[in-house]
Amino acid sequence: MTTTASPPGQPGLQPVIRTSIAGASVADLARTHGTPLYVYDAEMIRRRCRDLAAWDTVRFAQKACSNLAVLALMRGEGVMVDAVSTGEIHRALAAGYAPHAAPGVGGDGLPPVHPIVYTADIFDRESLDAVAKLGIHVNCGSADMIEQLAERVPGAGITLRVNPGFGHGHSQKTNTGGEGSKHGIWHEEIPDVLRRAEWAGLAVTGLHMHIGSGADLAHLAEVAGALERVALEIGRSLTTISAGGGLPVPYKPGEVHADLSGYFTLWDAVRKRLEERFGHRLRLEIEPGRYLTAESGFVITEVRAVKKQGGRKYLLVDAGFNTLARPVLYGSYHPMSLCPADPRATAAATEDVAVGGPLCESGDIFTQTDGGFVATRALPTAAVGDLLVIEIAGAYGFVMASNYNSKPLPAEVLVDGGVARLVRRRQTPEDLVRGETV
Numbered sequence: 103m104t105t106t107a108s109p110p111g112q113p114g115l116q117p118v119i120r121t122s123i124a125g126a127s128v129a130d131l132a133r134t135h136g137t138p139l140y141v142y143d144a145e146m147i148r149r150r151c152r153d154l155a156a157w158d159t160v161r162f163a164q165k166a167c168s169n170l171a172v173l174a175l176m177r178g179e180g181v182m183v184d185a186v187s188t189g190e191i192h193r194a195l196a197a198g199y200a201p202h203a204a205p206g207v208g209g210d211g212l213p214p215v216h217p218i219v220y221t222a223d224i225f226d227r228e229s230l231d232a233v234a235k236l237g238i239h240v241n242c243g244s245a246d247m248i249e250q251l252a253e254r255v256p257g258a259g260i261t262l263r264v265n266p267g268f269g270h271g272h273s274q275k276t277n278t279g280g281e282g283s284k285h286g287i288w289h290e291e292i293p294d295v296l297r298r299a300e301w302a303g304l305a306v307t308g309l310h311m312h313i314g315s316g317a318d319l320a321h322l323a324e325v326a327g328a329l330e331r332v333a334l335e336i337g338r339s340l341t342t343i344s345a346g347g348g349l350p351v352p353y354k355p356g357e358v359h360a361d362l363s364g365y366f367t368l369w370d371a372v373r374k375r376l377e378e379r380f381g382h383r384l385r386l387e388i389e390p391g392r393y394l395t396a397e398s399g400f401v402i403t404e405v406r407a408v409k410k411q412g413g414r415k416y417l418l419v420d421a422g423f424n425t426l427a428r429p430v431l432y433g434s435y436h437p438m439s440l441c442p443a444d445p446r447a448t449a450a451a452t453e454d455v456a457v458g459g460p461l462c463e464s465g466d467i468f469t470q471t472d473g474g475f476v477a478t479r480a481l482p483t484a485a486v487g488d489l490l491v492i493e494i495a496g497a498y499g500f501v502m503a504s505n506y507n508s509k510p511l512p513a514e515v516l517v518d519g520g521v522a523r524l525v526r527r528r529q530t531p532e533d534l535v536r537g538e539t540v
């Protein structure tokens with residue numbers, strides 16, 4: 103699989119001065135909403151949705167960025183949604199998604215689309231109650247889910263999530279296939295699982311694989327062949343196949359966007375061969391999370407201390423791994439830029455600095471590599487009061503934020519047409535102790 107130059111709209115990957123996000127002033131955003139602050143560029147999300155227009159269904163894996171305003175924006179783009187928990191089902195409904203497909207066949211001759219799919223390896227008791235009550239379609243990642251669902255929803259159609267026996271991710275922790283992964287139904291178990299579904303009276307209408315997050319497309323493409331083989335084992339009951347998610351985005355200088363049209367062509371060919379074999383149309387889905395929102399998101403932080411520890415200089419900002427966890431979890435690289443308090447400042451002088459946060463934890467470093475080693479970044483010379491913008495933070499950003507060290511969750515703002523709208527207020531001290539008793 104080849105790669106192509108970045109489509110328009112890719113944020114700068116070099117150390118820069120940044121004074122605006124999608125036409126809104128960084129300084130104004132910080133003044134109005136405080137820091138740390140998550141900011142999303144609505145137009146970037148729309149652009150990424152439209153990149154995938156060739157697919158019959160784009161299903162957003164909302165765990166990447168589940169703010170209601172983002173979900174509503176996706177819905178406006180005709181994007182469907184995935185839910186991995188009762189909470190995510192609740193979010194999808196609150197954003198205006200219908201719980202289940204309208205009856206009948208769509209005008210395009212394709213089988214009806216499920217607006218929400220519950221995808222998980224288990225039902226907890228709450229989620230089983232929710233899918234049964236609301237009639238939400240289920241993608242089963244464990245065979246035990248089949249009998250559990252059949253007891254509550256006799257005759258339901260289901261999707262099977264199959265682990266093809268291999269996987270890839272940007273990190274071992276985001277690899278979701280192979281023996282080292284708990285996800286999905288093991289590919290060799292399929293004949294047995296089909297018997298269990300038949301015995302339980304459920305029809306297998308969907309087939310899904312998802313081998314990892316942020317892998318390269320050459321690896322993702324291996325899924326297509328594996329899915330085709332399993333689809334033939336399942337047979338004519340299938341109406342929908344899903345390529346899963348995992349589409350990578352460029353985070354580091356020199357990384358580029360993947361060749362999405364080549365990827366679609368490969369999947370479309372699998373779909374067409376299966377349609378020919380089954381004698382009916384198949385809906386082809388893709389299920390990205392990261393791809394749709396990563397580049398839209400920014401964290402605005404304020405530099406609160408600049409200090410030297412021996413030979414190394416540190417910028418300490420008011421965001422920590424409570425705000426953005428990817429660096430500490432995966433050693434992930436995020437581009438950073440500076441919005442100096444002094445509007446005359448330039449990027450003429452840069453220096454290598456380590457960037458850390460406020461937490462009482464030595465791992466609270468944004469410039470770390472996999473394994474937790476503190477690295478440095480070339481940034482324009484910074485002073486206390488400058489704003490530091492952490493970029494490409496719209497996927498697995500806010501959703502992984504925590505209250506560690508009793509820090510409030512930051513506010514989230516959506517910028518559309520140059521206008522910034524608060525879409526989640528910053529938590530208050532009262533929020534932090536809500537539900538607790540002495």
Ligand SMILES: *Cc1c(COP(=O)(O)O)cnc(C)c1O
Nearest residue numbers: 163315316347348349390391392
């Ligand atoms: C997380 C997840 C995705 C999305 O992964 P990305 O790498 O963000 O595209 C898709 N499908 C399932 C089942 C997931 O768990």
